Amino acid sequence: MSGLYLHIPFCKSRCHYCNFFSTLLAAPQRKAYTRTLCLEMEHRTGYLADSVLHTVYLGGGTPSLLSADELGQLFATMERLFHLAPQAEVTLEANPNDITADYVSLLADTPVNRISMGVQSFHDDTLRIIGRRHRAADVHRAVDLLSQRGYNISLDLIYGLPGQDLRAWSDDLREALSLPIHHLSAYALSYEEGTPLHRMLEQGLVKEADDETSLAMYERLIDRCEQAGLQQYEISNFARPGRHSRHNSSYWTDTPYLGVGAGAHSYDGDSRQWNPGDFEGYLRTQGDVEGHHFCEKELLTDSMKYNEAIMKGLRTRTGICLDHFRLRLGEEACRRLLASARPHLERHLLELSRDPAAHLRLTRKGLFVSDGIISDLFLTD
Numbered sequence: 245m246s247g248l249y250l251h252i253p254f255c256k257s258r259c260h261y262c263n264f265f266s267t268l269l270a271a272p273q274r275k276a277y278t279r280t281l282c283l284e285m286e287h288r289t290g291y292l293a294d295s296v297l298h299t300v301y302l303g304g305g306t307p308s309l310l311s312a313d314e315l316g317q318l319f320a321t322m323e324r325l326f327h328l329a330p331q332a333e334v335t336l337e338a339n340p341n342d343i344t345a346d347y348v349s350l351l352a353d354t355p356v357n358r359i360s361m362g363v364q365s366f367h368d369d370t371l372r373i374i375g376r377r378h379r380a381a382d383v384h385r386a387v388d389l390l391s392q393r394g395y396n397i398s399l400d401l402i403y404g405l406p407g408q409d410l411r412a413w414s415d416d417l418r419e420a421l422s423l424p425i426h427h428l429s430a431y432a433l434s435y436e437e438g439t440p441l442h443r444m445l446e447q448g449l450v451k452e453a454d455d456e457t458s459l460a461m462y463e464r465l466i467d468r469c470e471q472a473g474l475q476q477y478e479i480s481n482f483a484r485p486g487r488h489s490r491h492n493s494s495y496w497t498d499t500p501y502l503g504v505g506a507g508a509h510s511y512d513g514d515s516r517q518w519n520p521g522d523f524e525g526y527l528r529t530q531g532d533v534e535g536h537h538f539c540e541k542e543l544l545t546d547s548m549k550y551n552e553a554i555m556k557g558l559r560t561r562t563g564i565c566l567d568h569f570r571l572r573l574g575e576e577a578c579r580r581l582l583a584s585a586r587p588h589l590e591r592h593l594l595e596l597s598r599d600p601a602a603h604l605r606l607t608r609k610g611l612f613v614s615d616g617i618i619s620d621l622f623l624t625d
């Protein structure tokens with residue numbers, strides 16, 4: 245199993261909470277970037293031991309800003325260099341107001357079969373405060389167009405937004421879950437330094453949700469998704485049966501992936517590589533016709549692999565498969581993990597499930613304090 249990630253760092257405008265690198269550059273830069281992505285795919289075809297792609301993910305930024313031509317070039321290159329598995333999941337992240345009837349027709353000529361839309365809220369006044377360029381009506385229209393064509397649809401929401409109380413969050417959940425979607429991701433708002441929203445917080449123009457409210461919102465999320473038939477399969481992710489994000493799941497289950505584009509990470513099981521994060525830096529260091537490819541690389545030590553296995557495994561509702569953990573890291577590592585887990589098992593924050601094989605996983609109570617539990621289990625060098 246292998247996955248391919250293509251990073252598209254373009255946005256039409258900047259959301260006030262976002263600290264990801266993205267650029268507002270226009271068409272000529274997009275064209276140059278697309279060409280460089282294709283070159284990077286050429287140079288790195290051999291990175292994956294298995295050239296059959298089971299998942300492809302175009303993330304950003306806003307990949308739905310790519311023109312038909314640019315999408316065509318990317319997919320033509322990808323299909324020439326790799327084999328796309330027959331049931332491959334191919335996701336495109338989209339802004340709801342890019343999903344027009346014309347855009348959906350254009351997508352029909354590509355292998356894209358899953359759309360992940362950043363919705364964040366169904367309250368237009370909140371969308372304005374956080375600087376989103378779409379409105380709730382755009383989401384309804386987009387979901388309608390996509391579901392008519394049978395796309396696998398995922399929405400992203402954010403909770404703890406400025407001015408949002410538990411009732412407003414429940415309204416957002418009700419509206420999202422009333423739509424014919426297959427997947428929902430929800431994240432707590434984080435006020436990142438350097439963002440306009442962080443400045444508004446410092447100036448006292450907005451107020452951060454307190455811990456109690458955030459916890460109540462997270463509980464409401466889990467309950468409402470469960471009632472609507474979306475199973476929680478990861479801390480922030482919920483899906484109808486069989487509709488979990490196969491691409492994101494592969495990050496948590498140790499599957500190798502190749503990431504191309506500015507700031508994209510790759511993983512081969514033993515090391516992690518990442519490209520320069522800024523647009524110019526990426527264009528400068530990639531696309532050498534000699535096939536040279538520059539990226540940072542870090543070899544994973546045993547303790548890094550141990551910590552990663554814990555962090556990734558406990559994020560999922562299945563948990564850490566102890567057989568797999570033992571096979572990969574050894575009997576001693578497995579014993580050490582179980583010993584450090586004991587206090588949390590006794591407090592019912594972790595549990596051992598035995599079906600079909602032994603897994604160590606967070607209980608529902610443990611989900612709310614997952615960060616603390618995960619770091620407690622880490623090895624420190």
Ligand code: SF4
Nearest residue numbers: 255258259262304305
């Ligand atoms: S569209 Fe996404 S990447 Fe672009 S500014 Fe908004 S949150 Fe950030």
